[in-house]
Amino acid sequence: MWREIKPDERLEVEVDGFKVVAYSFGTGDEVVFCLNGGPGLPCDYLREAHSCLMDEGYRIVAFDQLGTGASDRPADTGLWTIGRYVEETETVRQALNLGKVHMLGHSWGGWLAIDYALTYPENLKTLILEDTVADIPHLVQELERLRGALGSETIAMMQKHEAQGTIDHPEYLAAIAILTYRHVCRLSTWPAPVKRSLDDWNMGPYGTMQGPNEFLYTGNLRDWNRVRDLPKITVPVLITCGEHDELTPACALRMKLGLPNAELRVFANASHMPFYENPQAYYPAVLEFLSRRGAAL
Template sequence: MPVTTRRIPFRDLETWVQVTEPEAPVPGALPLVVLHGGPGMAHDYVKNLAALADETGRTVVHYDQVGCGRSSHRPDAPEDFWTPALFVDEFRNVVEALGLERYHVLGQSWGGMLGAEIAITRPEGLASLAICNSPASMRLWVEGANALRAELPEDVRAALDAHEADGTIDDPEYVAATQVFYDRHVCRVQPTPQDFLDTEAQMLAEPTVYHTMNGVNEFFVTGTLKDWTVVEEVAGITAPTLVVAGEFDEATPSTWEPFVDRIPDVRSHVFPGASHCTHLEQPEAFRAVVAAFLAEHDADAEAFEPS
């Protein structure tokens, strides 16, 4: 598949963008823009979605959101610089720079939260939205994570509680305890896929965005997003929406049910045996579900038969 990269100016920053073209383009198949998670985790762990280019005959766009990966970093930016509105504006800038008049959006984890923020504004070019493994509210996310945490072995829970209380979250015992949670609810593939490790490594090397907006880790949320919610606003989303999650996802059903309950044109799919990184755990099945949904909402949908 032909792959090109470029850097797109955004304010006084730059966004690194990768565009994957299909070998055999399908007429009417609209481009797909992929939004990665974190915030601040870069695109590497979702780069396998580029396979949708050849599988569906459409262009697939990945980009690293500012503050991470190959895009501009701002480790000295004030806390209030890093807001959802910043990333909505960056998305609009990428779409405009690429000349995308009509497109699909797929967001994973934080990317799905960002996708919802984008869709609430009802951009004219948005043909469909896929919200993958994402909460509609961080309060619901923390409640779900706490419920999953309560199911961890007693010694693991004790280590988490003790080190959080003491502020010793860099202690190897705490890191090992968090990994037990991650192995159950973030990515169940062992060994951990290299794409995920690459994303994690770049975040740990420069964690400004993740630590500012999220906090310490996936279930100890202390960042600026801790009160984030779009529960009331998602009723205004007009784009057809697919909501997906894994059976053992850290995004528990209560976190994403507001999307299903409130978005007018919505469907959902839960992958048995999968967790938060469904696209890494069950890549072919994940892409098949997404591909069928995209085909239904392409420019010439009548020419497609969902598989």
């Protein structure tokens, strides 16, 4: 189960002249390399959810992506591209001498992990794609379905504010709040690491790459789609999601059907953060996959 653990090492890596801060837990030879969601979030929420895997003999490594957390926060919007983040991820892996890793990508970190796997397949042992997608246009269709559950009048209200650019209006924000509770985290009290990450969200990368909120995609990733390339990823893949996930089970199935060596787990009573919402089911599933598929290599 997750708990807050002080990292064994805090490491600084230079990436294109900027400082990127990484955190390492445990000393095992098998490395779980975590890529958190956002974009623009510090890694606290994902780091603290997975550092406990050190108890099972794994080394866990996470880092604050450029623009987040303790890493440098340049203002150049030209830096906020998935290709640059792929190269940043590889720079961190090399600088920390991680070797071949079990890469775990959550949400936006899953999109990054897919592009990394297509660029540097030789550096992966396994791939864990959590609460993520391989096709943003398909996700947008799914989000419209989730929004539709609010009712026609609410949808009309949201569309009006999006068209007018008044998405800071209280009634629009109220609708987003309902969707967030239903599909991002269904816990009545959000865990401290989640709150820390959200309170320190850099909206520069987020707005440039994704959009103004979780349910409206307007950024440079809005047309991102790697479904045709998924057959090139041949390492063992575990796909996970919550039954109420904003990045829906239909999106997860779309990935599974495209990957030649993948399995899928959908966690009950969870949305976008099963590691906090249903840890009793989440951790055994991840550890069993790592033990079975990792050992088989």
